[in-house]
Amino acid sequence: MEELRCMRCGAPLTVDPESLIDICDYCGYPNIIVSDFGPSLIHVVPSLPRSDVENKFYEAARSDPQLSKFRDLEVIEITGAYHPAWYASLKGTVTASWQITQYEQRGKRVVARKAYLREVKNISRRVFLPARRRIPSSAVRDVLAGYIVKSSKTIPLVQEDYEWEKIKLEFLGVEVGKGEAVRIMIDKLVDALRSEYRARGEKLDFFSAKVSEVTDLKLVYVPVWSVTYVVGGASYTAVLDGYDGYCVYRSEPLTATERLARMLGGLALSMVSGSLFATTATVVGFENSLLVLGGLTLAAYSIGRSIVESARVERA
Numbered sequence: 334m335e336e337l338r339c340m341r342c343g344a345p346l347t348v349d350p351e352s353l354i355d356i357c358d359y360c361g362y363p364n365i366i367v368s369d370f371g372p373s374l375i376h377v378v379p380s381l382p383r384s385d386v387e388n389k390f391y392e393a394a395r396s397d398p399q400l401s402k403f404r405d406l407e408v409i410e411i412t413g414a415y416h417p418a419w420y421a422s423l424k425g426t427v428t429a430s431w432q433i434t435q436y437e438q439r440g441k442r443v444v445a446r447k448a449y450l451r452e453v454k455n456i457s458r459r460v461f462l463p464a465r466r467r468i469p470s471s472a473v474r475d476v477l478a479g480y481i482v483k484s485s486k487t488i489p490l491v492q493e494d495y496e497w498e499k500i501k502l503e504f505l506g507v508e509v510g511k512g513e514a515v516r517i518m519i520d521k522l523v524d525a526l527r528s529e530y531r532a533r534g535e536k537l538d539f540f541s542a543k544v545s546e547v548t549d550l551k552l553v554y555v556p557v558w559s560v561t562y563v564v565g566g567a568s569y570t571a572v573l574d575g576y577d578g579y580c581v582y583r584s585e586p587l588t589a590t591e592r593l594a595r596m597l598g599g600l601a602l603s604m605v606s607g608s609l610f611a612t613t614a615t616v617v618g619f620e621n622s623l624l625v626l627g628g629l630t631l632a633a634y635s636i637g638r639s640i641v642e643s644a645r646v647e648r649a
């Protein structure tokens with residue numbers, strides 16, 4: 334096989350056969366191998382350096398009621414990588430009609446009555462789709478969602494005067510091209526909207542959604558760090574957003590009761606935040622790893638994993 338070389342500096346490229354882009358190990362230039370898009374669509378969320386990520390982890394561990402009890406906490410490994418994902422704003426129109434049953438108190442009797450509702454509405458949603466075939470973990474998805482929630486600043490990958498050496502991380506291969514990404518994002522948004530409307534009543538009589546505009550389409554590399562640490566003789570992992578060092582996930586020494594409480598918390602989270610979040614959070618499959626960010630999902634994101642107390646109230 335012919336050896337591929339960097340278009341910019343001529344260094345040999347180590348190309349993953351699945352990947353559509355190869356970032357040069359020497360100069361950081363994005364060499365597009367096979368694709369339906371140009372380098373101007375590619376952006377990077379710059380990562381904090383490794384030492385800052387480590388400090389952020391220790392900071393989070395110190396303020397954690399579980400972890401701060403342990404004296405022997407030690408980080409044994411830290412690895413970071415840029416995960417690629419497609420982001421876009423989709424605009425369109427939804428037309429739907431559905432039925433609900435309304436109950437009215439009439440004297441001592443409760444009367445049920447069918448109501449027919451109809452809505453024509455313009456919609457505008459920001460969505461993202463991981464650009465790899467493997468389903469990312471929910472922690473990685475949280476970091477990818479964080480790019481939208483935090484409006485993280487990005488730099489174009491083609492910008493030459495940036496100090497790329499300082500934040501050099503592995504760039505994971507891009508396996509989904511622009512055309513496929515746009516098609517999947519539109520299909521999945523329509524599916525998500527259909528289930529939103531289905532959840533409004535007992536019967537969805539009519540539903541049609543048309544996406545007429547795709548704007549702000551970008552392929553963004555988002556930095557995700559994974560920290561392996563040892564505490565009380567066992568090892569655990571944490572996942573941090575490389576943009577600001579926020580710890581999105583931490584496996585911890587937990588008692589059985591605590592584990593159960595968390596599980597119930599997660600369950601209640603999908604209940605309180607509606608069917609949309611439940612759909613996106615529970616279905617499995619690459620195409621379903623799209624996350625549609627509506628208000629409820631944003632709320633769920635900021636509530637994060639500390640929902641246990643409020644979840645118990647919800648379930649009471």
Ligand SMILES: [Zn+2]
Pocket residue numbers: 339340341342343344357358359360361362
């Ligand atoms: Zn190069």
